[in-house]
Amino acid sequence: MEKQYKPANTPQSNKISRRTWLGGAAAATMLYVQSSFGKTIQVAAPLLLPTPDDPTKKVGPGPSKLGKRSLYETPVRKPSDISSRTPLQDLYSTITPSDLHFERHHGGVPVIDPEKYELLIHGMINKPMKFTLHDLKRFPSVTRTCFIECAGNFRTGKENMTVQEVCGLTSQSEWTGVMLSTLFREVGVNPKATWFLAEGGDAAVLTRSIPVKKGWDDAMIVYAQNGEAIRPEQGYPARLLLPGWEGNTSVKWIRRIEISDQPYMTREETSKYTYPVKDRIRQFSFEMDARSIITYPSYPAKVEPGWIEIRGIAWTGRGKVREVQISTDAGKNWNIAKLQGPVLDKAHTYFRYLWQWHGQETEILSRVIDETGYTQPTLKQLIEARGEDMGGYHLNPVTAWVIKNDGSVLFKPEQLR
């Protein structure tokens, strides 16, 4: 047995050069025994990286202050003028690395000195107070893992779209901070109060009106993300977190909360974040609807006949994911996917479904049912409920990927009309 073992690249030399690497790669591949699943996926073009033929013959760099990604892994967000999108197709589970969390802001990312930061709470309360970051950190703290999704998280239009392009405006972190209810008790919120204004300290001074009920329920002021201080793009040094609600209500760089008995009708809830539902306008549609998407296989992956583990994420702003169903025949039949536990409240939930593909063109789809019984709609159902002109918010249709005969995977934009 042992003779069969041979390093992937029998080393002639441990010198690293472009020539060695390029020349060695093809030859080395010939040394491979047949891999268990047959053909290996080829990279489009050889990478020119300083990689030794045999890493066991080259002492690597020692420990460092901060780790770095492999040179072979380059996940990036897709920045536009106003947002950047998480590369969900590159991810394997539910935590979004902090530097890949989607961004959406209305006045850029402010630089805020944590020693100068303050959160003012005033309005219909007993005792108006300002809290420094140090103050906030002294309160009893809580950690929870949940998603944040932009209300406008949907794009379509062409076949060569990645998950990132279709719905990359959702990300998940482990957040830590103080319950807003703790601060409400500290300042003595008037029992007659029904709304509060949340104001951000960025150049947009973004404001939203939030029902006080949410403040007493599960709202938080968070100052930590995935174990460490919250990132600047996510509201450093502190943001409001409204689990399950449309992302912009989780006001970043939060600097002021004013308690009131009516909504404030700010720009971001009148000119934006409202949308037509037939002949009416829907406003204050806070909860994100249940949604799921297959992240593997998805464009631009290429698959081979045989067993494929279909993977993806499902989530709902209304509680927990109850079930994810998968169709591998364009929606005719549905099967139940496995959910990765623990299934958390208002959190991206990873699902998996093992499927044997026989090489024929087909469509694969996922749909989620949440614990309230809500089922992710098709686009047809969305149009029936809301009319042809639905605007750009709260669009959560079932998404299909086409698998071609040659194994290439394409987004299916026409599912939407």
Place this chain on the structure above:
Amino acid sequence: MEKQYKPANTPQSNKISRRTWLGGAAAATMLYVQSSFGKTIQVAAPLLLPTPDDPTKKVGPGPSKLGKRSLYETPVRKPSDISSRTPLQDLYSTITPSDLHFERHHGGVPVIDPEKYELLIHGMINKPMKFTLHDLKRFPSVTRTCFIECAGNFRTGKENMTVQEVCGLTSQSEWTGVMLSTLFREVGVNPKATWFLAEGGDAAVLTRSIPVKKGWDDAMIVYAQNGEAIRPEQGYPARLLLPGWEGNTSVKWIRRIEISDQPYMTREETSKYTYPVKDRIRQFSFEMDARSIITYPSYPAKVEPGWIEIRGIAWTGRGKVREVQISTDAGKNWNIAKLQGPVLDKAHTYFRYLWQWHGQETEILSRVIDETGYTQPTLKQLIEARGEDMGGYHLNPVTAWVIKNDGSVLFKPEQLR
């Protein structure tokens, strides 16, 4: 009420300069209303960062491909020649950011081309096989969150030691990969097999003998960490993961598994990772013992009289944390801390305990009891059980922090002798 609100720094100008910042900082501080907890902790020296006096008057940078930490947050590992340590005192919950995961390796961090990577499984099996990374990713996958801790995770000796210095060789990630049992079934492991050799593809070609039973139980080959591809220092493109076992057995850059019916007695389990227990040598002590440590307040934090939330992490290689107890009077009385749920198997578990400090010098301690009933020992108990010369492995004594009258917090090294 509203008149009381004023931005922390009333802007005279939005120009950013060192002079503005330094000059403005003290003046701006005078505008603060009394913060709810009284005195604000002062930074040791003013930071010279490009921070506008009023961030709302300055449009910030737009979305980017990769986010970055705030300039005010600079957590780093502590590299030595052979390892680097996680700054646990800077963290707020249980996920360790991937670039802060501790490092320990015996031949540096190898650069491995994922397209050339292979894992060979051979020995007492039906069908020796090589798996490419692509092969490994095609198998049914599993995600789990657990800690990895170095067997030698203990230092002492002086008062000005941080948590990072005392026990920064433990970190936690959300890992994704394939169960080793899945691969064992694929290759047909002989029922008579009892041990396997795990071999790394680094310059040290690190090897350890592992009971096959662990392979059938919860061992994994993982290729993803905190959502994305595993980091180079953690074994890119794939490592063995043995939840709850001493870190070096979770062989990084895993390239070979040989199945056998006896241990291999490799260098790393004879010259290292063994230690005296009275007149004998303990070998193959795989499970990490239950441990806890208070991460806040800890050196170099400074506290004020009043309410303090004592925070920290507890973990055990034998299952779940059942209880964490806190003493605020040098071990005379113990109280039960709150555990942050969900409490996961073989995972760092965050604990919190609210305590009112009246300004007198005292010692604060934590101890954990795991679900097997094992209680974290004092150093005295460890010495009684193992003798004076305990070596450097599996040392998990209760750790105390001294709080001085002036609020400064110091490590207590003499607790150990």
